[in-house]
Amino acid sequence: MSHSPPVRRLADWDHTQLLDLAAEHDTPLYVLDPDRVAENYRRFSAAFPDADVMYAAKAHTGRAVLSTLLEAGADIECAARGELQRATEAGADPNTLQYTAVNPPDADLDYAVELAGDNPGLTITGGAEDTFDRLEARGYDGRVAIRINPGIGTGHHEKVATGKDAKFGIPAERVPDLADELRDRFDLVGLHAHVGSGVLTDEVEKHAQALGTVADLAREVGDDSLEFVDFGGGFGVPYHEDEPPLDIEAVAETVREAVGDLDATLKFEPGRYVVADAEVILTTVNTIKETQAATVVGVDASLSTLIRPAMFDSYHPIRSVSAPDRADEPVSVGGPCCTSADVFATDRPIARPERDDILAIGNAGAYGYELANNFHSQPRPAEVAIDGDDARVVRRRERMADVTRVEDEAPGAPDAERE
Incomplete structure (x- = not known):
């Protein structure tokens, strides 16, 4: 278990070092601490010891970040073709990657299908029935997951409350029948949902309840027939100086209580929490x-x-x-x-x-x-x-x-x- 502080404030950075870096490299300048990235990932993983904790690459796809997380044992969740390529170039085994397609352009699907052809462990998550039709048209019959739209959104801004945005995922009521259909066409291995981003303490209960809805749907679909249920990310960090950090261990307990027992492996994909x-x-x-x-x-x-x-x-x-x-x-x-x-x-x-x-x-x-x-x-x-x-x-x-x-x-x- 990592004992690093749950949040790093601006005052905690070495001001002398920052001034030296500005003098040497000019400004504007991004200053990254890879050790902090690894600490944040280990803290989150320790709070969910029985889960598969991936990193949501869209938060920061820099090679220094991806290679640090791969060394720390993280798998990578990708939302676009470029992220698949960057993850593999950073050293990720394509068989461990999860591609969560959102209205994927043809070139993205072509790349993912080609990559899966040589790496059958890669999982493609579809958020529209049309996406599965397009995959089948490309001759793909490998590992897929269904992205669910639970109709519940949480997060720091309406533009990140993806769980209630029609752009993301398949309506929950349609998922059981779709799962039956997809089992005849693909290797259906999981369900996925991401209900929002930047969730802090005052929204944890609502966020956990939304995850509980996803877990109930997984049981309806047949969680014993699934390899995993992916509950996405969304766990926030305090941006205001007077905001307390998440007690991630307490959050994990709240989530476990809301989700209940599942035969399938739980997956989480923090992004912001790891790198912010x-x-x-x-x-x-x-x-x-x-x-x-x-x-x-x-x-x-x-x-x-x-x-x-x-x-x-x-x-x-x-x-x-x-x-x-x-x-x-x-x-x-x-x-x-x-x-x-x-x-x-x-x-x-x-x-x-x-x-x-x-x-x-x-x-x-x-x-x-x-x-x-x-x-x-x-x-x-x-x-x-x-x-x-x-x-x-x-x-x-x-x-x-x-x-x-x-x-x-x-x-x-x-x-x-x-x-």
């Missing part, structure tokens, strides 16, 4: 503007570096690592993008920033680099992984040549025509 507090973003203050409405602090990170505040109105802690002991002052922190959505905090008490100060944005490991983009033709930042006092670059900083390469190398590019 294992990465921060370092950013440099470049502008201080006093207005009647607010003190505006401009930084070089933006919604192209971390889009969650713009997409979900998400709170991320921000702390000065240059001068954390200065008196706090309410400030608004925003980046260089030409949109009002490019704001990390509004009227947030932060140690009074000055130009060239380094700020850290916390809990950036989940859907941070994963959702990074090139808005305003901004090259994506570098990512470094720390190992004690040492650090290594695991993703170099993009150059403008990287941003424009797909145009420069296009067959219709002016240079290509001249050649």
